[in-house]
Amino acid sequence: MRKKYGNLGIYIVLLIFSFFFLLPIYMLLATSFKPLVEIGMGSMWLLPKQPSLEGFTDSIKRLSPNLLNSFLLVIPATIFSCILGSINGYIFSKIRFRGINLLFMCVLFGMFIPYQSVLFPLIQFLQEIKLYGTIWGLIITHVIYGLPITTLIFRNYYMEVPDEMLEAAGIDGAGLFKSYFLILFPLSIPGFVVAVIWQFTNIWNEFLFAVTITSDPKKQPITVALVNLAGSQMVQWNLQMAGAVVAAIPTLLVYIFLGKYFIRGLMSGSVKG
Amino acid sequence: MHKKKKWLGFLIISPTLVVIGVFVYGFIGATVRASLSDWNSFRKLLSGEFVFSGLRNYERLFADWRFQTDMWNTLFFTVFFLFGCLLIGLILAALLDRNLKGGRIFQSIFLFPMALSLVVTGTVWRWFFAPGILPNDPAGVNVLLGQVGLKSLQWGWFTVTDTIGPFNLALVPVIIAAVWQLSGYTMAMYLAGLRAIPESMTEAARVDGASGWQIFWKVKWPFLKPITLSAMIILGHISLKIFDLVYSMTGSGPKNVTDMPSIYMFEKTFRSNRYAEGSAIAVIMLLMVAVVIIPYLVSTLRKSD
Numbered sequence: 001m002r003k004k005y006g007n008l009g010i011y012i013v014l015l016i017f018s019f020f021f022l023l024p025i026y027m028l029l030a031t032s033f034k035p036l037v038e039i040g041m042g043s044m045w046l047l048p049k050q051p052s053l054e055g056f057t058d059s060i061k062r063l064s065p066n067l068l069n070s071f072l073l074v075i076p077a078t079i080f081s082c083i084l085g086s087i088n089g090y091i092f093s094k095i096r097f098r099g100i101n102l103l104f105m106c107v108l109f110g111m112f113i114p115y116q117s118v119l120f121p122l123i124q125f126l127q128e129i130k131l132y133g134t135i136w137g138l139i140i141t142h143v144i145y146g147l148p149i150t151t152l153i154f155r156n157y158y159m160e161v162p163d164e165m166l167e168a169a170g171i172d173g174a175g176l177f178k179s180y181f182l183i184l185f186p187l188s189i190p191g192f193v194v195a196v197i198w199q200f201t202n203i204w205n206e207f208l209f210a211v212t213i214t215s216d217p218k219k220q221p222i223t224v225a226l227v228n229l230a231g232s233q234m235v236q237w238n239l240q241m242a243g244a245v246v247a248a249i250p251t252l253l254v255y256i257f258l259g260k261y262f263i264r265g266l267m268s269g270s271v272k273g
Numbered sequence: 274m275h276k277k278k279k280w281l282g283f284l285i286i287s288p289t290l291v292v293i294g295v296f297v298y299g300f301i302g303a304t305v306r307a308s309l310s311d312w313n314s315f316r317k318l319l320s321g322e323f324v325f326s327g328l329r330n331y332e333r334l335f336a337d338w339r340f341q342t343d344m345w346n347t348l349f350f351t352v353f354f355l356f357g358c359l360l361i362g363l364i365l366a367a368l369l370d371r372n373l374k375g376g377r378i379f380q381s382i383f384l385f386p387m388a389l390s391l392v393v394t395g396t397v398w399r400w401f402f403a404p405g406i407l408p409n410d411p412a413g414v415n416v417l418l419g420q421v422g423l424k425s426l427q428w429g430w431f432t433v434t435d436t437i438g439p440f441n442l443a444l445v446p447v448i449i450a451a452v453w454q455l456s457g458y459t460m461a462m463y464l465a466g467l468r469a470i471p472e473s474m475t476e477a478a479r480v481d482g483a484s485g486w487q488i489f490w491k492v493k494w495p496f497l498k499p500i501t502l503s504a505m506i507i508l509g510h511i512s513l514k515i516f517d518l519v520y521s522m523t524g525s526g527p528k529n530v531t532d533m534p535s536i537y538m539f540e541k542t543f544r545s546n547r548y549a550e551g552s553a554i555a556v557i558m559l560l561m562v563a564v565v566i567i568p569y570l571v572s573t574l575r576k577s578d
């Protein structure tokens with residue numbers, strides 16, 4: 001009896017927290033489904049009287065080139081950085097030599113730096129190789145600066161694979177490459193799922209590189225376009241909010257359907273030995 | 274054979290090491306060099322000539338009222354953001370650690386903001402806290418406050434220039450938005466810690482007649498201390514370099530009330546072509562992050578040896 005009463009209190013506290021967590025989302029959805037004529041402030045917190053897709057059709061029309069850019073950026077950048085991360089993670093987890101941990105630490109430091117501290121030389125470099133302002137410039141950037149986190153995810157993942165399994169293959173004369181492709185790689189699918197989801201979400205959501213490396217609005221990813229949309233359409237809040245929903249949908253879908261793996265990637269960000 | 278394997282392993286990771294060496298450490302070096310130059314106009318940069326000007330860019334920054342404001346803003350933002358995330362994260366984790374029915378749903382609600390871009394968060398919360406024109410023409414949450422009879426709480430939010438000492442009150446909405454996005458992450462870290470505590474320990478304490486409160490502080494909290502430290506470091510390094518959220522939500526604000534070093538760096542480098550000063554801000558940001566991150570990296574990797 002007492003236990004039940006205790007749980008009720010917990011549910012009430014959780015519901016209060018949920019209310020505050022969902023309040024901005026309620027506002028986001030209520031605003032984005034309103035037609036422009038209903039965008040009066042007095043009715044801002046009410047549900048739309050005549051739900052309309054006006055905001056969505058309009059924002060998709062404006063943002064669709066940028067959505068496409070984001071996909072063109074995210075897909076190759078994710079694939080490359082995960083493959084490289086897997087190979088690196090294999091070496092860092094299974095090969096021991098003096099100083100390898102120090103090297104690993106130096107690689108890891110790269111994921112914590114404020115990217116402002118490499119931005120100016122990076123842009124000069126991209127200008128020199130004629131990739132400044134292009135999606136490929138952004139892809140290369142994200143592959144490079146994604147190496148530390150993908151290496152970390154795969155290293156932690158491969159640490160759990162017992163060394164004996166690889167050694168068994170080693171005795172059969174399998175070299176480094178063979179034991180990777182024959183033993184580790186087939187076991188790597190859950191590791192790849194975690195790393196792919198993590199990179200997909202992070203690169204999709206990224207803003208600093210996107211806004212500084214691409215200046216042509218036609219080449220900018222969705223996050224930059226959303227900020228520009230918000231800056232240029234101060235009154236049409238339904239358009240802005242619908243734009244925010246559109247920009248968030250791909251990563252939200254990943255979260256909804258593959259949340260378990262998303263959380264695992266989240267946790268691996270906190271290093272662990 | 275074994276030695277050959279080590280060499281081959283080193284050979285395989287060496288391209289990564291070279292790339293990280295150039296793009297992280299080499300570029301940091303180039304930024305430091307730029308911060309010691311006089312490249313404060315497009316013409317000077319284009320000339321390609323390096324004129325060493327010592328710490329002049331740094332001196333100018335620390336004497337700059339806007340940069341001083343940025344440093345105070347970073348400090349207060351970091352402190353309150355950390356406090357909010359840790360407190361809410363701990364409360365939520367403690368409540369959800371009981372395997373309640375529907376616990377998974379609550380967990381998903383608290384964690385989903387992590388999947389959003391900071392830019393999306395900024396856009397949404399800007400509309401949420403847009404004050405409108407008070408008192409007659411409120412907007413955003415001020416409308417809601419008026420409608421539920423809390424008109425006295427209507428406020429200019431991120432547009433006010435009021436301060437308490439060096440603390441700009443306009444930062445409060447930005448802190449709320451940041452806590453909203455990252456407290457679920459803190460909760461997930463604490464939950465992972467709580468679930469790793471052996472059942473037998475809490476059970477033993479319960480048999481000895483300890484209350485739920487005592488069990489939490491005496492038995493569980495010691496396990497959560499290292500997690501608190503990790504969370505502080507991860508969250509702290511995020512807040513020291515925060516950019517996307519502030520840029521999309523408020524920008525620098527009136528009198529720079531919500532300005533941050535990252536925004537000033539962005540404007541210096543990409544709006545006013547003062548590359549050397551922009552680089553100096555970037556170096557200062559890097560130093561702040563390094564002070565927090567390097568000891569953390571060293572200690573976690575030492576543990577794993």
